[in-house]
Amino acid sequence: MYLLKKVMSSLLEMHKAYRLTPQPTLIMTLLVKDEEDVLEENLKFHKAMGVDGFIITDNNSTDHTADIIRKYEALGWVKKNIRESGTNYNQKHWVDRMIWIAKEELGADWIVNADADELWYASTGNLKDELSATGANVLQCRSKVMYPEEGKPFWTWDHAVCPFADATAAGRYGLSDYSLFVPQRNKVMHRTTSYLQISTGNHKVVMLPCKARESSVCIYHYPIKGKEHFLRKMVNGGRQLEQNPHKHIGQHWRHFYRMYKAGKLENEYEGVIGSRQYSQLCKDGYICADTTIPDFFRRRLGYPDS
Numbered sequence: 001m002y003l004l005k006k007v008m009s010s011l012l013e014m015h016k017a018y019r020l021t022p023q024p025t026l027i028m029t030l031l032v033k034d035e036e037d038v039l040e041e042n043l044k045f046h047k048a049m050g051v052d053g054f055i056i057t058d059n060n061s062t063d064h065t066a067d068i069i070r071k072y073e074a075l076g077w078v079k080k081n082i083r084e085s086g087t088n089y090n091q092k093h094w095v096d097r098m099i100w101i102a103k104e105e106l107g108a109d110w111i112v113n114a115d116a117d118e119l120w121y122a123s124t125g126n127l128k129d130e131l132s133a134t135g136a137n138v139l140q141c142r143s144k145v146m147y148p149e150e151g152k153p154f155w156t157w158d159h160a161v162c163p164f165a166d167a168t169a170a171g172r173y174g175l176s177d178y179s180l181f182v183p184q185r186n187k188v189m190h191r192t193t194s195y196l197q198i199s200t201g202n203h204k205v206v207m208l209p210c211k212a213r214e215s216s217v218c219i220y221h222y223p224i225k226g227k228e229h230f231l232r233k234m235v236n237g238g239r240q241l242e243q244n245p246h247k248h249i250g251q252h253w254r255h256f257y258r259m260y261k262a263g264k265l266e267n268e269y270e271g272v273i274g275s276r277q278y279s280q281l282c283k284d285g286y287i288c289a290d291t292t293i294p295d296f297f298r299r300r301l302g303y304p305d306s
Helices: 003-012 039-048 065-074 090-103 128-133 168-173 227-243 251-261 265-271 278-283 292-299
Strands: 026-032 053-059 078-084 110-114 118-121 138-145 158-160 189-193 195-198 205-207 213-220 288-289
Touching: 026 090, 026 138, 039 065, 039 110, 039 118, 039 213, 039 292, 053 065, 053 090, 065 078, 078 090, 090 110, 110 118, 118 292, 128 213, 138 158, 189 205, 189 213, 189 251, 195 251, 227 265, 251 265
Parallel strands: 026 053, 026 110, 053 078, 138 213
Antiparallel strands: 110 189, 118 213, 138 189, 158 288, 195 205
């Protein structure tokens, strides 16, 4: 019945599927868990990038994440604060729920489904510039992983990973098959009109009808913030995924959880970030300087030099 409702809604909206939205309402959804180290900067960055409001689902955080959400809820930035107690990492359902709230309660024209460790960057300084000019209803955005600099605020990191072009490179450098240097999949921004279903990981979206195009928006991704963060994230994520019946999702987390149960996860960490091969990876062009985000925080948000 729920799927039928969504299909009927999309069919009724088909005539508006590709209509230009000169002044779009842009809502960002965030699914978070123990993100106190990145969440506040994430909200400030995306507010400066043109996001009108946030819907946040907090999945059993035990740090100060909930306090940060409440702070920005009081300021009017967070439009909906959802406390999710599930332990089976049903991300697809939880994000879908936020999308429908954005559409039906907040009147959103466009949606960005993000993670707290992602900064969606438009070179114009405003995500809406591209949204207001496109006739597409799905924009595919490339992702760029930032190399972790432990002990420094994530927004100050100024080196990006340039992924390997072939699958054999990881072996040549002695790295994990799930290292930071594996090519990243695109993620999507999409209209609310004609929306049907988001995929796990927000990499794809089902629209009826659908017109997709590549976007100039680049997602700066900070998946690893240090060894302790990596160990905690992979153990918690793997434990939740074991309860999820869809065994095809979260393969990297499942791999790392198997390593954890075998007592090998700490050793695997070095192969994930390539710390022992750092100098060679820089020399070979796989770690490159990129000051885009630090420059944005200093110039637009007034953050001090670190």
